[in-house]
Amino acid sequence: MVIDIKFLTEKEREQVGFNYVISKLQVITPYGREELKNARPYKREEREKLEREYEYIDLLKESLEKDKEIFFKILKPLFKIKDIRNSLKRCIEGKVLDEVEFYEIKIFALLSEELRLLIGRLNLDIEDIKLVSLTPVLDLLDPQKKRIATFYVYDEYSSNLKEIREKKREIERQIFAETDREKIEKLREKRLDIVALEQREELEVKKSLSEKLRKYVDLIEKNIKAIGRFDFLMAKAKLAIEYNGVKPTINDEIKILFEDVINPQVADILKTQEKEFTPLTIELKSGTTVITGANMGGKTVALRTFALNLLLSMMGFFPFAKKVSFPMLDFIHFISEDLQSISRGLSSFGAEVMKLKEVIEDVKKGTGFVALDEIARGTNPEEGLYIVKAISKYLNGFSSMTVLATHYEGVIEDDMVHYQVVGLKNVNFEELRQKIVIDEENSVKILQEHMDYRLERVDPNCEVPKDALNICRIFGLEREVIELAETYYKRRRRYEREQA
Template sequence: MLLKDVLAIENGFKYCIDELNIQSGVGRNYLMNLRWQTRPQDLELEWNFVEEILQQMLNSETQKLISKIQHKLGGIHNIKQTILNIENGDLLDDVQLFEVKNLALLSIEISALSEEAGLKHLFLVPDLSEVLSILDPDRNNIAHFYIYESYDPRLGEVRNNLKQLSNKLNDIRTTLSESEISDYEAQITEIYNLNQSIEEEVRKTLADKLSRHTLMLKAALERLAYIDLSIAKAEQAIKWQMSKPDTNHTHTAYTELFNPRLKHALTERKQRYQNIDIDIKEGVCLITGANMAGKTVLLKTMGIAQMLAQFGFFVPAKSANISLVDKVVFCIGDEQNEMNGLSSFASEILKINEVIQDSRRFKMMILIDEPARTTNPTEGKAIVQAIASTMNDKDSYTLITTHYSRLGIDCRKLRVKGFADSEITGTITPQNINQYMDYTLQEDTSDNVPHEALRIAEILNCDPQLIATAKNFLEN
């Protein structure tokens, strides 16, 4: 499973990826092809790499050098095709040779900067100085390229002749007849063609020399892409106050977990965002709570953090200790597909069916938002009971939000605290309602769910007649 395949699954995850400050096309390419990792030791390597960069970035002097490295990384072009051409023994034109020289120069400069920043042992940029010496015979150390005169002693003379003749023609052109101009131009073309044939010989030599360095070129390109991505990861981890996860095999726990996209949106509107603590174990965990208590956001955030971690990123929490899974599955119910002729219930139940079958083979994180809420409550409740009891003895982590009470399943239950009545001071509006919500999760041993729907309708100033009628029905 590659990152690009799962990017569209959850917008909040895509947000984290889109916000990465990656400089080069090869870096972005590397990012899109990141693999889902399931072995703790592989992830440790990734996270430690990011951690080391992050530590260096906290030092303002090193930070400046890393910014310089980022600037250089921005100049890296994807020259995979050119490297393939070299491997095939093709002749390269000036533009391709320029690109190879540019890569060599930049990687040498980045290597030097990383040494200055004390990161050389970490970045380990392959040494392309031999490639540079092939393409920079005059040791100018600038990213210009043409077939230099020093490649072949004949070139200097040919080009001098060419220049002299061209200049002469340019000087006296207006005094010449058409046929005289043609004569000059024919001579110039002849010398130009001679120059081209010598250049051709030089290109052959260059292609031959460069062909011994294709492995190094590929390695450098790949390494620079990896460095680009890793710096971006570290930068994001600092900016968003993310943390390096620990791993274990039995539970997934976060302190002060947050949803980056939502947190940033609320912060921008100067509204409060409450981080939450959570600890889930294998099996089922039911999440209950009033409407608007952030249950769906919690599911999404758990999925996002898990995905970030397993692609080698830090996670949006103060601390994290996670159990690695084979995949994350979202059943959040926005996937109603009328185009397929499926109702919301049908598409939901098919997805859940798939998950249950998969859970026999894979260890997963399964996030199900209010299953069976679009069908009749009698059968709906039975379906939720069936899902919960089926999944409870699996080693997957299944999080289910629900409004059904008395499910009678012996599984973990967490409840969002909900409205803090004592806090309410002014008028509550749909805009400020989240200020009065306490999103803290607490263990719930009862089998009941909060009955706060009417209260919320009241708070939101819905028609009193409607609410009174509803209460009437409820009592009778």
């Protein structure tokens, strides 16, 4: 996989769940794996190519559901495909191929013909997956035209070779019939001389075959590419079917729309716990969008889900949603706690600052997507608030779409978009507290079951939810502590109003 750090680093791809999604791809052949290895985000000028990739996946997806029997038959030859690229390279370089290499090329040609016919039956209008006939290669490597999975330096290649082998067989018959040990020894010596002649002649045949095969290398490589593309496209289509992927639309505006988008990695984890992922819906425009909500509310998962599905879309995969629309992007950045930098001795806040510098440079030069997850939490709260407020205001002045998750209050300005995690907004806290009192061991699980992870758009001036204090009450934290916290909070709010 080609890693372009402007579209998430390897660490960030792991964080958002990209590597998990790639691990679910059912790529079968070495040529399909090569296609995956070379996959990268499409550039702005490659929009047409990206849209064509979506069309191809859509066609494969429809065909997979309609032509199941043909696809089942296609799997058998696909699983038998081996990597013959090194042999082809040797052939181009003028090297003499050995019998194993001729055998593997012949097998590839046989499987290629089988796949050509089967894929042709799908009637897919996809130029990339159309295989050419390798009959000339088969005729060269199978002069007897039996089309069986073996290779031998056949007598048909050389009349001289045929004559030598007839002599060898005659001597072998004489050795078998002879009883005199001395005569047998002489016959064996004679046979060794003939075997040497046979080997020399076979080498000449292999030289000639290698030379003749060289002119068909382009045809073989065309089929290698077509098989790799078919394998990779089929894997993309299967992934889209498994996780309800949708064909996205690329818009000319600077906005991103996700309707009921999910994160497969998180969804699969929840499934093992007999829970379901709550699909997320959001519309982002140029500038800053702020997501607020209490801890445990799923803000981090939301940001990872958006970054993941945008990256997949930019790399020619179907995102996992009901509907997705986005513009061509120059970059995707995701800033969360960078444990890798911490292990190198850099604080989490220091790592964030270094990454923010990179983000700002990219934002100045192009249009992309930036996800900021609770930045500045590694410094003192007062400074943290001012830094988050400054960053959100600064990025709001650019064309890039920034989504910032924070628990800080006072960050959002009137010209920003504000989303909130619904959280515990509609919960009867007394009923929830009673459930937790009855089953205290599963208190966190009970709370999670009542948490509403959906996002709702609210007024920019809407207060950040105070679910933290509610959670303290539900979990039975000392009443006096809660009352003191409320007193401090009210005092601060009164002071802020007076200053205003």
